[in-house]
Amino acid sequence: MHPDSAQPKEAVVAGSPVVPEPPTNIPTILFGAFDRHNFGDLLFPHVVAAMLDDRNPVFAGLVDADLRRFGGHAVHAIAPLAAAWGERAVNIIHVGGEILTCGAWQAAVMLLPPQQAHEAITRLDARPREALEWAQRRLGTRALAPYCLPKGLFSGAARVIYNAVGGTELGQCDAALRAEVLADLGAADAVGVRDRETLAQLAAAGITARLVPDPAVMVAALFGERIARHTRAGEVAQIRAAFPQGYLAMQFSADFGDDATLDAIAAGLERSARSTGYGVALFRAGAAPWHDDRVCYARLAARLRATSVRIIESLDIWDICALIAASRGYCGSSLHGRIVAMAFALPRLNLLHPSAGRRPGKQAAFAATWEPPEVRATVAVDHLAAGVGNALNADPERLRHTARELVGRYSDEFGAIRQRLE
Template sequence: MELKKIRFLSASDRINYGDFLFPLVFQEVLKRIDSDYVFENYGIIKSNYAHFGAFKTKSFRALEAEIEAGDKVIVGGGEVLFANWTTLYAFINPVFNYLMQFKKLRKLENKIGFANRWLSLNQVYFPFSFKASDFNLPALRVYYSSVGGGYLLTKNNKMQNEAYSRMLSAQSISVRDNRSLSYFSNCPELKARVIPDSAILISDFYPKKNLQQYVGDDLEFDAYIFLQLGINKGPKNLIKFADRIEQLSKELQNKVVLCPIGLAPGHEDHKILQRLKKLKPHFDFVMPKNIFEIMYLIANSNLYLGTSLHGAITAMSFLTPAIGLNKEVPKLESYMKTWISESFESLDFDDVYVSEVQRLLHNFKTNFNQEKLENQKQMVQSNLESIIND
């Protein structure tokens, strides 16, 4: 008997911690329910970051060549709904990312769609949102698992129609936060549901007591704050922010460990964190060798502070208090409002004072506990099982 295939598509083809987690979590769930499906992992491009703890990806072109009528395709998470080829490729290719900084080249790219032509055989309209006809197939089963985004659905233009027609053919749609769900409010027939991000399960598959085997011996720190910043999401005044973090460290009597989570173009956490390290040499800087070192450092910290959504979700998975930085990262604040408390909020960089941090720590500990975590994990587990068994 020929084994059935699940074709799993996510943005796990660039060095970005959160994106690497989606296929790992999904395959673990698949193994635990003893499914007879074969798991095939795809991204926009072919990639191999096995040295960093990630799965290899086949390219989108390979997906187009290999997909068959009636196949089950799972879009596995991330801020991917209606993302365009140009933006996605800029997060992968440093040269393309650099070229897109020039207005004339961006205008040319918008006109000719080089990224789309280069990355898709059929020039599929949206890389993470599609229907059977995009692949010249009569039928296709597409499932969206705890994805983010969807703003295009609120527009009234050609692109909105393209987006809507693709979602209309989906077997099931789950989004990860109330912000994303609100974009579907005018489309009740799509039956979108809100389900936590699948990365909330990560502590089930990599419990804290087992993580030590994946990491080096140099990651042992006394009580510490895990601090992460994205290069385009950091403070305008890094010197002022560094002073506030230093004061917070003293008042909480915790060291500061700087650790990048996203190393891909457009993320480049290491660049801004290395600048912060130069300003405050007594802060510890760790360049992670793999995703497990990131996981280990977050899990064993006393507080996660950062702009990364999946840094915060990892903290939540291990019941480590988490506070988002930068209110201009809407997906981060929305997720925490959805799954911790509506009163929870991210901190602006100018508000990083011990009184504000302690207020949010109290909110976190009051509103997010083991029972709530287990309920959220069960929601994700049930959702993934229903997708697999459908």
């Protein structure tokens, strides 16, 4: 795998900003992987903060980072925060995401600027023991799964809540990492997971958890007006004008970038465009290493000789939401591309990587948990055109019903979280 060459250098900021003083009441820390550029992770703290009403949470990740220029937050590193706050009681909410299977090496590389990430991968990717030691030194933790916080990290009393997290491949993880994650979950005050696959794995290990939709199902309900403003300005407005007949919002990660896979995607898109008349708007759902690569999109665009295509440059999460919301539907590898399309009751389809084999993946696991049976979860790249056609034929009222159901279910489940903090 190769880090994205277009990762913005400003995404992770060197140096430590001043650690905030804890408020007089019990502070709430929103913790997660929103210390790097990834669409879903950057959305989570917005949703959770909005659902907390009048609280003033602290945003924390593994490193100090400033993602505000992409619609994210100024993020504090959790370890210095814990050291500075000492015996203070805290509430910690893990805001969501596939954090149960994210190891220290993976986390540390994704938090690097692109050139440093490339150097680290070249030097250490084939030497796992040294890679782990390097990652733990860089992150300042001995944790094997650093986005799962042990309850004892803060020396004072802590209420620890996991909000709609995922871990579909936890059973395939290294035994030591899996044991650490299960211990952290077992010590937590509440655990919510976003798919039945993760729920079943935790139940088999004796961990009680609740089934909670991903926080991103709330984006239309909470931020619809904000997103609508982004559809009327900037690149999204330009794309809407360029494709008056409509467009497919599309994205895929860099590991789809080999020639054979790009040829298959291009052939499918050409067939789809002939039958629908829609253009293609390509966007990046993540600019961190091992995410999406604009160069792959340019190579795809060069193959689309009979299809109108645009590449959106913006990495702002609200522009991405707006691009999806104004589209005819979404197709791609991102789970949160799918979930935002679900929130806006739009057709959606996830691309299955050729190497996926029989592994369901988090996209299929989420769809199997929350989608109507007639809505297809994934499609192989060789069958893209048929899959898109099937997705576009979905019953609009059924899609609206699903969106409403998910908003209601998440709101109810988060109400229980709020009660635990009172």
